[in-house]
Amino acid sequence: MGPHFTLLCAALAGCLLPAEECVICDPSVVLALKSLEKDYLPGHLDAKHHKAMMERVEKAVKDFQELSLNEDTYMGVVDEATLQKGSWSLLKDLKRITDSDVKGDLFVKELFWMLHLQKETFATYVARFQKEAYCPNKCGVMLQTLIWCKNCKKEVHACRKSYDCGERNVEVPQMEDMILDCELNWHQASEGLTDYSFYRVWGNNTETLVSKGKEPTLTKSMVGPEDAGRYRCELGSVNSSPATVINFRVTVLPERIEEEKPSPNIVTSGEATTESSNTLQPLKPEKMLKGRLLGLLIWGSLALITGITFAIFCRRRVIDFIKSSLFGLGSGVAEQPQVPKEKATDSRHQ
16 A cells, blocks of 8 residues: 555645635634544555655645735635634544545545545635625725734735725704714724814815714704715724725705694594595596496486386376276266156156
8 A cells, every 4th residue: 555655645745735824823723633634544554655645744734835926816804704604614523534434545545535626615615705794895995803824914904095984975954953974884893093074164174073983974853954964984003094084065955844743533624625635636547447337337227116106107197097987987877867746657657
């Protein structure tokens, strides 16, 4: 296994060189390498190869910082969060290999493949940090704690941009609250920041301090025309220069007029006018269709009631007519013309 094992170790070192350049700065990685040498190798690799194996691994891990510098992917520094993420991923895979109890050449091959994958994973972490978290400020001066992979030193780095963060136009109606917000999204992540100072800037380029403190906002209640004008916010730092400067141009609008709406349970004299004005508004097609259908239903009901009433009336008239006709004809046939008794007697005697 001698020559073959030496070649595998050389390949392992070649894999590590361009890979996770900062993980050796994490103390947990150093402890894991020592545990690998003292606890795992004695029972899984010949003793004569232990020293060569660990020398190559340690050298390769220390040479991680030799990754070529690139403005978009790697600048030779990382933050604490990126270092911990990469170290945790490496330690997790290393534990998986040792838990598998693999030995000899197979152990070296597994380690080699694991480090190859970890190289790509950590490169992704570093590129993301470089793009999203490295000096994220677009203006001002941000103090960011970074770890230099070359010597594992942790230092505060000044991300210097223009102090002027622009001017913001603020419009507020009269008698309402004015709120000037001076906080930027990177202020919470920056170090060495002190107080927010708000100034009122006058026409002769003089200014008056309005407030100073840890709060990033200035609030003025019930503003009037005299509150319109220019304001300036300055965020201090431990250095002599400010971290950010933001200007505000405030415009006070006319007072907002809001009509009072009566409670739905209170009847006012103006409701009739409101209702009449609402009837003049154009109806929606759905409402128009419903209205027409309701009208047709009402008129149909009226016509039906009228028809039924007329039919009943006519029926009664016909029945009365028939009754009167029948009873009149019967009396004429049955009854004979009566002759007075006296005249009947005379006729008999004659």
